[in-house]
Amino acid sequence: MAYILTHAEFDTVLQRLKQDYILIGPVRKKNKGKFSDADLITYGQIESLSDLETNGKSQFSAKETIFPPSQTLFYFTEDEYREPKFEPQKRIVFLRACDFNAIKRLDLLFLENGQFVDAYYKRLREKTHFFVFGCEKSYENCFCVSTGTNQCEGYDAFLNFKGEKINLFPSEPFKRYFAGYEENEDILPQFIERNHIQVDIPEGLSTKIYDHPYWDQYGKRCIGCGRCNFSCPTCTCFTMQDIFYRDNKNAGERRRVWASCQVDGFTDMAGGHSYRKQQGERMRFKVMHKIHDFAKRFNMHMCVGCGRCDDVCPEYISFSQCISGLKGVVAHDN
């Protein structure tokens, strides 16, 4: 069941949605990309369909809409902890299937890991609805078909852009915004079915692989900048930071900010102890989490194959090549 609308018709629907929701999606910023003449696609508020950039992959994922890079947990005045008084507005976030699947991974960590629910995450998450748009083509470094995250279900709406037309598959609660348009019976959502890159996540990974010389190459190449983590839609680590304001030392705040397991200091403890001092060990830690450790705990791989870690690495380190290489190592050792 689908609605087939023109861009203008869908814009009308968007204006209706804007009565109840703010709309957030990938937008194009001129000349802000990795290279100065390239554009940056980033998440921002959209007013109409023309703001929505569906041609090209966003450098950062939709993760920041529910897990912001820096989030104030408390405001301090003297000795008082004051929670930020913010009632997030209901929002609709436009994103791709890989990024929507990544939200499931974030949910598992923030809502289900341990006995506590992360209140800050939940507050934003509860107000957020997801409109997933299908990819017309596979982009550089994508391997979502290999990770099974090219497809998705449980969205609030699905969109396929088809030239002049858009095929729209809203969930029941959103159908009322399409009032006046006709539903077509025969059409189904279309997901991307092929990437240029295929990876085969190796079975039988274990701690036996930890001190394999395979990781040494990354010790030489990785500079520990953390970009791979920050651009990853499934990385959730953060560090707490307390600050006081320069103009009033009695007031300040506690924030959490995104952290990277590839960057120095991630494991530093008092007394000078730290773990994984070598970049090769950090790469191993990250890779094992994405394609083994997370799944052991939550029954699905963490990596959704978006390829952003490859897109942003200044050293041209490829995650998909790393996994493929690992497959060879495991096959050889077993």
Next chain:
Amino acid sequence: MITNPYLPQPAEIISITKETTTDYTFRLKTDIQPDFGQFVEVSIPKVGEAPISVSNAQPGWIELTIRRVGHLTNELHELKPGDLLFIRGPYGKGFPKEQYRDKSLIIAAGGTGLAPVRNLINYYYQHPGEVRQLSLLMGFKTPEDILFKEDIEKWRSKFQVLLTVDKESPGWSGHVGLITNFVKDAVGENSSASRVIIVGPPLMMKFTSQEFIKYNIPEENIWLSFERKMCCGIGKCGHCRINDTYVCLEGPVFPYITAKNLLD
């Protein structure tokens, strides 16, 4: 309204005991009732937050023994009785006390590693019938670093206590040498039935475990308590993770058979 697990509660400092020049014990007024070996997150607004083991507890108060090593702990050492600090918790899995019932128990603690087990030792001091026998093996760098001196003297009346310092020091007539040198003495006869708790710096725990295993303590009978960088204590921040294990959730106390597979 969702409860906010990051929101700490104010706790008034009842008293402060200077254990050494760098370690102070703070007694805090609180209703928190921790298990043995659990920790709390302690914070001062605008300064920071850190995980600290509960080193003693009774209904109405807990004690934290805090070493001055950095930003937050320096500030904590400036506080006075009557001041407030902020705590949330208790967190983590502590010692499985039931598994030590009626057994011979050996607790080997190195340096500040004594803090997380002190509460348990005090419990056995009050309930000496609960274990068959308790031996304490405690090591510090120098005599000046010895924590809980009064408790240790008290413990001597009921338990076998072996206290050692790393090197000869003027005025010290007790044992000298690393804890590992005394494992053999602590183990005694019938070692295979004994239970062992080892807490201390990473290398101390590694070598002390190996030594106990050498003297026929089965791996299943050993427990360790881990320390990792922690920013949340509730399984969210990711800093404490090893493989698929979160030290703040499944630890900090681990059976040795689990701990030996936790490779950083």
